[in-house]
Amino acid sequence: MDVLRENQEMCLPIFSFSHYFDNSTNVPVHTHPATELIYQAGGQCTVTIGKEKFLCTPGDLLVISPETAHNQISEGPVKTVFVTAVIDARLLSSRTRLIHFGNDPWTPRLMNMIQEMSREVRYELCGGVLYSLVRHIAQFERDQEFGTRNRIVTRAIKLIEANFNRPLNTKLIARSVGVSESYLRAVFLREKKISIFLFLQNYRMAHARRLLQQPYCDIKEVAFQCGYPDAGYFARQFKKIHLCSPTEFRFKLQTRPEFDLRL
Known part of the structure; x- marks a missing residue:
C-alpha cells in the first residue's frame, strides 16, 4: 500500500508544500490543488478571495479551500508562513475562513516547524507535525464554538x-x-x-407556584405577573403541567402541608 493511500484511509493529512515571506512580497492571483493554511506572524496583508477581502494581522490563520483563486497584498514588511496539504474533512473543514488565534503559542510553533522541515527537505517529518497542527486548529475552533x-x-x-x-x-x-x-x-x-x-414555560410556572402561596394574590394577577396573556390561558397551561387548576393547587397548599411544591 502506497503512502498516499494509507494516509487517506487513516484520515491523515497529506503534506504538499510550505514556505514563508518575510518582506513586502505581493503574490498574484493563483490557486492550489490542496487546502492552504496562511499564518500571519508579523505585519499585515490583505488576501482577496473572489469578492471577499480578508485583512490578516498577527495571530490570524486563513484557511483557503482547494482550487480557490486568491492573491496576497502585503502592507509593509510582513512575516507570513503558509502550508498546503490535502486535509480530510473528518479532521478539519477546508471551508475558506479566517481564524483569530491571538496569542496562542502552538499554531505559529507548529507552522514554523513544518516550514523548517520543508526547507530542509525532511518531508517524512512534516506529516506528523502537520497532523498535530490540524488537530490543534480543529480543537481551537471547537473550543471557540463552545x-x-x-x-x-x-x-x-x-x-x-x-x-x-x-x-x-x-x-x-x-x-x-x-x-x-x-x-x-x-x-x-x-x-x-x-x-x-420549555425552559421559559418552566421558569414562569415556578414563579406562578410561588405566587399561588400568597392567598391574597388572585389568579388574574398571577397570570399577569408571569407573562401570560390572560387568566384563562394561564389556567389551561397550568392544568396541562400540574393536572389541576391554579385554584385547586392553592387549595391543596392550604389543606395539605405535605403537598409537594415542585410538582
Missing part, C-alpha cells in the same frame, strides 16, 4: 429571568442576543438538554 454557545445560552437565560413576566417568545429572545431563532433553539437544546420554549 464558548460562543455558552455565551448565547447565558445571555438568553439572563433575559428570561429579567423579563419572564413579559410576553416573551423565542423570536424576541433570539433578536435580543443577536442570533437567528433556529440557531438559538438548536444551541439551547444542545447545551441545556431542554428546548428554550
Whole structure:
C-alpha cells in the first residue's frame, strides 16, 4: 500500500508544500490543488478571495479551500508562513475562513516547524507535525464554538429571568442576543438538554407556584405577573403541567402541608 493511500484511509493529512515571506512580497492571483493554511506572524496583508477581502494581522490563520483563486497584498514588511496539504474533512473543514488565534503559542510553533522541515527537505517529518497542527486548529475552533454557545445560552437565560413576566417568545429572545431563532433553539437544546420554549414555560410556572402561596394574590394577577396573556390561558397551561387548576393547587397548599411544591 502506497503512502498516499494509507494516509487517506487513516484520515491523515497529506503534506504538499510550505514556505514563508518575510518582506513586502505581493503574490498574484493563483490557486492550489490542496487546502492552504496562511499564518500571519508579523505585519499585515490583505488576501482577496473572489469578492471577499480578508485583512490578516498577527495571530490570524486563513484557511483557503482547494482550487480557490486568491492573491496576497502585503502592507509593509510582513512575516507570513503558509502550508498546503490535502486535509480530510473528518479532521478539519477546508471551508475558506479566517481564524483569530491571538496569542496562542502552538499554531505559529507548529507552522514554523513544518516550514523548517520543508526547507530542509525532511518531508517524512512534516506529516506528523502537520497532523498535530490540524488537530490543534480543529480543537481551537471547537473550543471557540463552545464558548460562543455558552455565551448565547447565558445571555438568553439572563433575559428570561429579567423579563419572564413579559410576553416573551423565542423570536424576541433570539433578536435580543443577536442570533437567528433556529440557531438559538438548536444551541439551547444542545447545551441545556431542554428546548428554550420549555425552559421559559418552566421558569414562569415556578414563579406562578410561588405566587399561588400568597392567598391574597388572585389568579388574574398571577397570570399577569408571569407573562401570560390572560387568566384563562394561564389556567389551561397550568392544568396541562400540574393536572389541576391554579385554584385547586392553592387549595391543596392550604389543606395539605405535605403537598409537594415542585410538582
